[in-house]
Amino acid sequence: MVAPAHSAVQPKARNVGPIILLGAPGAGKGTQAKQIMEAYGIPQISTGDILRANVAQGTELGKQAKAIMERGELVPDQLVCDMVAQRLLQTDCERGFILDGFPRTVAQAEWLDQFLASERFARQKCAHLPPVVIEIAVGYNQLLKRLTGRRSCPTCGRIYNVHFQPPRVTDVCDVDGAKLVTRKDDSEEVIAERLKAYERQTLPLTEYYKGKGRLRVLDGEKDPDLVTAETLKAIEHGHSM
C-alpha cells in the first residue's frame, strides 16, 4: 500500500544532507519537494520561486532576471549561484535542504560541489553528508499537458493541475480559498523554449551525477503519491549507502 502523501506523521528529526531534484520543466520537482519537506522538516529551495519573488518585488536581481525568465531561458550562473549561497547559509538549512531547479547547468553543479565542501558551509550540521540526486523522468507530451494545465495558489504555494490534480472548486485553492493563478511562463511558446533550454543545458547534468555514482532516476509518470513513495525510499537508501 502507498503511504498517503499528506500524512500527519511527525517529520524525521535527523540530518539528511542536500537532496537535489533534477527533471524537465513540469516533471514534478515542486510537487515532490513539498512532500519531502513534510517528511523531513527541511526547507525547499526553489530557485524559480526565489527568482519569481525577486521579480515581483522589483529587486535588482529581479530586474535582471525578468526578461530572461519570460523568454524561457536560464538566468546567468553567477547570479543564481550567489543567490543560492546566501540561502543555504541560513539557519533553517542546517539539518538539510531540498534543491528544486538547481543546479541546472554543469557549471552550477561544479560550483555547488565546491560550495558544499567549503569553509563557508562547514558550520551547517549537514555539511559532511553526501548529496542524494534524484531525477524525475517524464516524457515530452506528458510535460506539455502538465505545464499547460498547472495552476498554483499565490498565497500558500500549493500546486494543482486541471487535468490531473484539480482543486475541489474550479480555480480556488482547497487550503485557503485564494484564486489560483497560471504562471506567466506556462504559455505554449515559452514552454517550448524552456524545454529546449532543459535539453541543451540541464540534461548533461545526468551524466555529471551518473559519473559520481549519485544519480537515481525515477519514473515520474506514475501517480504523484507513488512517485513520493519512491522518492522517499531513494532518499533513505541514499543516506544509508
Ligand code: AP5
Ligand atoms: P522553475 O520555477 O524551476 O521551473 P521549471 O524547472 O521549469 O520547473 P517547473 O516549476 O515548471 O516544474 P516542476 O518540475 O516543479 O513541476 P510541478 O511540480 O510544478 O524555473 C523557472 C525559470 O526560472 C526558468 O525557466 C529560468 O529562467 C529560471 N531559473 C530557475 N532556476 C534556475 C537556475 N538554477 N539557473 C538558471 N535559471 C533558473 O508539476 C507540474 C504540473 O504537473 C503541476 O500542475 C502538477 O500538479 C502536475 N503533476 C506533478 N506531478 C504529477 C504526476 N505524478 N502526475 C500527474 N500530474 C503531476
